[in-house]
Amino acid sequence: MAKQDYKQLLNELDRDKLPKHIGFIMDGNGRWAKKRNKPHLYGHRAGVKSLRQVVELGVELKLQYLTFYAFSTENWSRPESEVKGLLWLLKDQLKKEIPELMEQNIYAQFIGTSIGLEKNYWNEVSSLVAQTHKNTGMIVNFAFNYGGRLEIIEGFKKFMSMNPDKWDKLTPEDFGNYLWTAGQPDPDLIIRTSGEKRLSNFLLWQSAYAEIYITETLWPDFDKTEMIKALLDYASRDRRFGGRKE
Ligand code: IPE
Ligand code: IPE
Ligand code: MG
Numbered sequence: 001m002a003k004q005d006y007k008q009l010l011n012e013l014d015r016d017k018l019p020k021h022i023g024f025i026m027d028g029n030g031r032w033a034k035k036r037n038k039p040h041l042y043g044h045r046a047g048v049k050s051l052r053q054v055v056e057l058g059v060e061l062k063l064q065y066l067t068f069y070a071f072s073t074e075n076w077s078r079p080e081s082e083v084k085g086l087l088w089l090l091k092d093q094l095k096k097e098i099p100e101l102m103e104q105n106i107y108a109q110f111i112g113t114s115i116g117l118e119k120n121y122w123n124e125v126s127s128l129v130a131q132t133h134k135n136t137g138m139i140v141n142f143a144f145n146y147g148g149r150l151e152i153i154e155g156f157k158k159f160m161s162m163n164p165d166k167w168d169k170l171t172p173e174d175f176g177n178y179l180w181t182a183g184q185p186d187p188d189l190i191i192r193t194s195g196e197k198r199l200s201n202f203l204l205w206q207s208a209y210a211e212i213y214i215t216e217t218l219w220p221d222f223d224k225t226e227m228i229k230a231l232l233d234y235a236s237r238d239r240r241f242g243g244r245k246e
Contacts, residue, residue: 028194028218073147105137148204
């Protein structure tokens, strides 16, 4: 079957039922490369195209927040050559994409820790994203050197240092303000590619009531058509948040 044109599918999408915030667990790059007898990094490089397509569609649909899981705190356990390649790829691509981010009025930022990264590297990538910080359009978070558990612990420490005498006043409603996603709505939808059915330490606190969409498609094959399929599926969900309709 010929690949469906995404514009055709787009007609079926009810624009009132779009998520505000979508998180992407971009998985399957290695398997995609392996199928082609190529090294793992070849898959990571191919995955950049998917990310671009998703961002483009996000702009077309006027989505407000996208979060991409780019490198986890657990990914340091991979071979050194892969880790180095990934870090280089991230910086290199970011540099290349800045003009487009500016053109599209996109605010880009990192959520994650600088722990383990060289100071120069961290400064360089931070100043790259800072160039977008006057933009007022879609917000794109790169979860980079990110771990959900670390974010929660760091959030708790932040709360304690800012409110040393009020530790017993901390509420679930307030706690989000101490996380790296402070001020942003929780993700409505988490999309994971490559068929794995787990969160892998992604947005643990924020995804309490997120709808989860898992596709067998490997990340480098994920495109606008695949994304609209996920959005159509999301639009058909009945989100109850623990309640019950009369
Ligand atoms: C996901 O692809 C991207 C990152 C973790 C950075 P993988 O590298 O995990 O690909 P698979 O899961 O081995 O196919
Ligand atoms: C999750 O993918 C991390 C990113 C997509 C950056 P992994 O491939 O690292 O997750 P596991 O190891 O399969 O859980
Ligand atoms: Mg993986």
